[in-house]
Structure formats: structure tokens, C-alpha cells
Amino acid sequence: MLAELLQFLVSGLTVGAVYALVALGFTLIYNASDVVNFAQGEFVMLGGMVTVFAFAAGVPLPLAAALAIAVAVIVGLLLHRLAIEPARGASAVTLIIITIGASIFLRGIAQIVFDKRFHQLPAFSGADPILVAGAAILPQSFWVLGGALIVFAGLFLFLERTLLGKAVLATAANRLAARLVGVDTSFVLALSFGLSAAIGAFAGILITPITLTSFDVGTLLALKGFAAAMLGGMGSPLGAVIGGLLLGLLESFAAGTLSSAYKDAVAFIVILGVLFVMPQGLFGRRSVERV
Amino acid sequence: MLEVTDLRSAYGRILALKGVSLRVETGEITAIVGGNGAGKTTLLRCLSGVQPASGGSIRFHGEDITGWSPHARVAAGIAQSPEGRQVFGPLSVEDNLRLGAFRRGRAETELNMERVFDMFPILKEKRALQAAGLSGGQQQMLAIGRALMSDPRLLLLDEPSMGLAPVLVDQILDAVVALKGAGVTVLLVEQNASAALAIADRGFVIETGRIAHSGTGADLLHDPAVREAYLGV
Numbered sequence: 001m002l003a004e005l006l007q008f009l010v011s012g013l014t015v016g017a018v019y020a021l022v023a024l025g026f027t028l029i030y031n032a033s034d035v036v037n038f039a040q041g042e043f044v045m046l047g048g049m050v051t052v053f054a055f056a057a058g059v060p061l062p063l064a065a066a067l068a069i070a071v072a073v074i075v076g077l078l079l080h081r082l083a084i085e086p087a088r089g090a091s092a093v094t095l096i097i098i099t100i101g102a103s104i105f106l107r108g109i110a111q112i113v114f115d116k117r118f119h120q121l122p123a124f125s126g127a128d129p130i131l132v133a134g135a136a137i138l139p140q141s142f143w144v145l146g147g148a149l150i151v152f153a154g155l156f157l158f159l160e161r162t163l164l165g166k167a168v169l170a171t172a173a174n175r176l177a178a179r180l181v182g183v184d185t186s187f188v189l190a191l192s193f194g195l196s197a198a199i200g201a202f203a204g205i206l207i208t209p210i211t212l213t214s215f216d217v218g219t220l221l222a223l224k225g226f227a228a229a230m231l232g233g234m235g236s237p238l239g240a241v242i243g244g245l246l247l248g249l250l251e252s253f254a255a256g257t258l259s260s261a262y263k264d265a266v267a268f269i270v271i272l273g274v275l276f277v278m279p280q281g282l283f284g285r286r287s288v289e290r291v
Numbered sequence: 292m293l294e295v296t297d298l299r300s301a302y303g304r305i306l307a308l309k310g311v312s313l314r315v316e317t318g319e320i321t322a323i324v325g326g327n328g329a330g331k332t333t334l335l336r337c338l339s340g341v342q343p344a345s346g347g348s349i350r351f352h353g354e355d356i357t358g359w360s361p362h363a364r365v366a367a368g369i370a371q372s373p374e375g376r377q378v379f380g381p382l383s384v385e386d387n388l389r390l391g392a393f394r395r396g397r398a399e400t401e402l403n404m405e406r407v408f409d410m411f412p413i414l415k416e417k418r419a420l421q422a423a424g425l426s427g428g429q430q431q432m433l434a435i436g437r438a439l440m441s442d443p444r445l446l447l448l449d450e451p452s453m454g455l456a457p458v459l460v461d462q463i464l465d466a467v468v469a470l471k472g473a474g475v476t477v478l479l480v481e482q483n484a485s486a487a488l489a490i491a492d493r494g495f496v497i498e499t500g501r502i503a504h505s506g507t508g509a510d511l512l513h514d515p516a517v518r519e520a521y522l523g524v
Contacts, residue, residue, distance in 0.1 A: 163389060170379045170390050177377040179341050181437060182365030182394040 003134025008256040009249070014141040014210070016248020017148035018044075021203035022225025023232060023240035024155065025196035031172030031235050032185070032192040035095040039079060039103040041222030042110075043197045046072040047204025048213030049110060052119040061124070069201045075106065076197025080190050088186070103218065110215040123209040144206045151199055152241055159237065168192070172235065220264065227267040230274045233281030242282060292317040292352060292476055293338070293445060299346035300337050307333040309500035310347065315445065315493075320467065320477045322491035322508060324484035324521055330500040331480040332374050335449050338478070339371040340364045351445070366394045368444035372451065374480075376434040380423030384414055387422050387433055391440025399442065407436040410466060428459040435466065439475075446470065448479045452486060464490055484521040488512045496521065 022040055029037045050068035055061055083098050124143050129136035159165040171178040171188045179185055204213065211217075228247045232239025247270060255263040274281060293315035300308040307330050315321045325331050336342035338349060340361035348357045356364060370391075379387050388407060392400040408415035411432040417425060422433055431451055438446055448467065452460040460483065467477055468490050481487035488494050491508035496517055504517055511517050 163393065166382065166386050166390060167393060169382060170386075173379040173381050174377050176341060177373060177379060178390075179361045180339055180365070180371045180373055180377075181390050182362040182441065183390070184360070184362045 004256065006133055006135035007137075008252045010135060010137050010141055012249035012252030013245060014138075014144045014248070015207075015251065016228075016245040017144050018203045018207045018221070018244075019224050019228040019247050020241045020244025021148055021151060021199050022221055023228035023244045024151070024237060025200045026225055026229040027235060027237050027240045028168075028192040028196045028199075029189075030229075032168065032189045033084070033095070034092045035084065035099065036092075036226065036234075037193075037196065038096065038099045038222055038226075039106060039218075040196060040200055040225060041218030041220070042103050042106040043072045043076060043200025043218075044204035044207075044221050045107075045110060045213065045215065045218035046075060046197075047201030048121070048208040048217065049114050049119070049204075049215065050201075051205050052121055052208065052213060053114060055121060061121075065205045068205055069198050072197040072201030072204075073194050076193040077190060080193040084189070084193070085186065103222070107216055107218065114215055116215060118212045118214045119208075120212050121205075121208045127209075138210060140206075140209045144210070147202065147206045151202065155195075155199075155237065164191075224267045227271045227274075230281055231270050233284030236281070236283040239281055239283030293478070294350040295334075295338070295347070296350070297347035298334070298337060298344055298349065300333055300342055301345050302333075307500055308337065308344075311497070311500070311502055312347075313495050313502060313505070315476060315478050317476055318471070318474065319492035320471050320479060320490055320508075322484075322487040322494040323478065323480045323497055324482070324487055324494060324511075325497035325503075326521070327482070328499075329497045331482075331497055332449055333500075334497065335371060335374075335447050335478070335480055338447055339369060362394065365441055365443075368441075369447065370438040370441045370443035370445075371447040372431075372434040372438040372449065374449040374453070376427075376430045378422040378425070378430050378433050378437070380421065382422055383419055384422055384425070384433060385418040387437050388414070388418075388440050391437035393441075395441055400440065403440045403442055407439055410439075410469065411436055428455050428462070431455060431459075431463060432466075435463070439470075443475065445476045445478065448477060450480060450482060452481060452483045460486060484517075485512065 022044060025040045026036060029035055047068045050071045051064045054064035054067050079102050083102055084095060087095060087098060123140040125139045129138055159169055167183045168188055171183060171185050175185055224247065228244040229240050231247060232243025247267060251263050251266045254266045295311060295313050298308055298311045311334060323331055333342060337344050340359055344357055348355055351367060351369065388404055389400060392403055413429055414432055414436055425433060435451065451463045464486055467479060470477060479487055488508045488511050494506060494508045494511040495502050496504040504511060504514060
């Protein structure tokens, strides 16, 4: 029983870490622009697919991974430059629809450039499970958790300890005031797209040895990441991390104790629950204003 | 220092500024007074670049800055303390100030921060607190302090007295006079016309997007037409 719980815990945290990374991507762009970027999942797909194909072409794995992140960042910046920036001043709903269009477009391109099959990457450090208290843990799980931890810490340091990071937070808090102190908010938005793409692609690379990848894995991951961001409170980086891990755990325990058929339903039940009960999420903004 | 010529600006099809011309002289306090919706805030937003001009020109130290981005104007020495204070609520007082010097170097930031703390000691006391937790008067000081952090040559103040108790209004306006003493040129927009004109070297009365009267602060304060329309006497 204990071994089983530990098993669910580790697999829940592993997949939750990926949701958390996707949710962070949502959060960064949302904070800079009020846009929910539904092409976020495509960054994850690009991370996995580019790595797979570069690796298959003989590029060493670390280099293939770096290449995949670079490709995703370029796609993210292009998405901002070609689709979001020209529509500046449009309503958030319009911009969200643009990102859905971009998501479909990217999936179509991926289908042509790559193929429609599933692909796998070798685990980074062996595929033999490690037995801990009766639970079998994949070494790749540690890569996922460790990688996510590094991203969380790096992002935290960037936002809290650098002036540029604070300009990102300031843009989220009050865009008008940020422009008045001389922050180029359109640069901040481009930066957010670049960072989100890099984080998404990184998540895709880490998880591919466990879950496989294909041209259309982005859709479901984007929805799960969105559910995680909603659960944590849209706009809160800490909320995104907690929301992602919680959603992963819920999924893993639901799959383990009820039926794995319900695994994907959990995310949608979470979205509905959050919308009905606490629309601001766990760590959402509660505006405090004094006159 | 600042020369605005026939400036026009619109929100959609509604013309908020219908050709405003005015000059701001170096070292002076210039007040712009007028009723609600007269175009005061729009004018300041055009000057700081967050609202596009649809006609006319803005020259700063002889250079045409009409098409410049807001951050280029901050770098050139124009800073605005906006209407409604607009502090970065979730960030600390100190971070708010640091961001005010976003276009300045590190050494300059520390120097300017000391100057702002000297001017508003309460901000030093509360430097680690969230800006959202400050009182209205303190937030106003923070908004002005944040604008001063870029060490501007021209400071734009939008309704610094709005929503404040009379004693705080005096304190804020005293600070504006002290800034003039320190060599900062100030363009002050106020609904509180008598208070603003009393400290201003020069004043402009704006009505439905046009300059209706102009003169020295004292002249306008004693102009019967201005008194009747804006000073409630």
C-alpha cells in the first residue's frame, strides 16, 4: 500500500512538474499582456520533436536539446512579432483567438516537416527503474523534477533579483505606469514569449523519454497547463508551480485509485471546480486599493 | 524648454485635444487648470507619449519628440507622475523607486533614492512594504518620488492633490515648490485651480480641448472670468 502511494506520488509529481512548466509559460505571457497563449503546448511539442529528429540525424543529445530550445524560442519570438504585435490594441479575446490559430498552424507545419507518428527519446541516464521502498522510480523522473526545479529557481531569481525581472513584474502590475517609468512593454512581451517558449520546449525535452511525443501532443498539454494555471491563480508564478504539481498529483491518484480512463478528465473537472468555487484560484490577485 | 504647437489627439473619433499650443519655460512651475474632461490628462499623456498625437508637434529642448516612444522620452528627461498615482501595488516601495530609475545607471539610482528619501522621509521608513498598503497620500509621494528617480528635466504631475485631505494637499504642493527650488521644471495639471495657480509662475486654462486663457499664475488667479468659472467665487 505504501509502495503504491509512493508510486503515485512520484509519477504525479513528475507529470505535475511538466504541467507546472507549461503553466509558468501561460503566466509569463498573461502577465505581460492579459493574453492566454494557447500555442503554449506547441512549444512543448517543438521541444520534443526537434530533439527527436536532430538526435536521429546524429546530433548528440545535449546539442539536439539546445537546438530544440533555440527553435522554440525563434518560433515564440516570431509568433509575437508576426501575430501579436501587429494586433496590438486589439481586445484580449481577439489575441487569444490569434494564439489558437497559431497553435493549429504550428501543428499543421509540424505534421508536414516531421510526420504523424509517435517518437521516443532514450532516457538521459538509463531506463532501469530504481526501487525505493517498493516503488519503481524511473531515473528520468529525477531529470524532470530536477530540471523543473532549476527553471523555478532561475525564474524566481530573475524576477526578484534583477531590475529587468522587476520591470516584468511591474508591467504585470500596471502597464501604464511601467511605460511611464521607461519600460519598453513591447520588449517585455517579446521577452515573455521567448522565455515561455524556452520553458515549454525544455519541458517537452524532459518528458519525451517517459511519455513519447508527436506533432499533436501540444493540445492536451496546453489544456492541462491552463487548468494548472487556473487552479494556482492566473498570473501568479508561484500559483502556476503549485497548481501544476497539484494537478499532476490529482491525476496520478485518480488514475491509480479510480481508473486510468478518468486521468484526462481530472484537469477539466479542476477547471470547472475553480470557475465555480474560486475564480481567482489559490494564489490569484486579490486587488487591494486604498484611496 | 517645452513647446507644444497645435497639438491634437483623439480617442477613436472623439477629439480630446483640438489644437493646444503652450510653452513651458525652464525652471518654472507651469499649471494647467480646467474642468473634468477638458483634456488636461490627455495633454499630459501626449507629452509623455502614452497617448498618440494626431496632429501638431511637441518640441523638447528644440528637438521634435512628437513621434518618440515613452521610454525614449524618459531617457531624454521627461517623467510623469500619473493621475490616480498608479503605483506598482504588489512591489515594495523601494522597488517602485528603483523602477523609476529604469533608464538610469546604478550609481545614479542610489543617489536619486537618497534625494527622494530626504524629500519624503516616510518612504524611507516604509521602503520594504508593499506599495498597495500605503495610504493615499503616501502613494502620491511614492508616485512623485518614482518620477523623480529618473532625475527628470521636466516633471509632469497629473492631479497630485486628487482625493487627499487638505493638510496633505499643502504638503504635496510644498514639495512641488521645493522641487522648483532644486531646479526641476514642473508642469502641473490640477482641478484644484486656486491651489495650483497660487504656486505657478505661469498658467493655462484649458476648456474642451483648447487653451481658453493664459497668463502668469497671479494674473489668472485674479482674472474675473477664470475666478467665476474655476475658482467658485
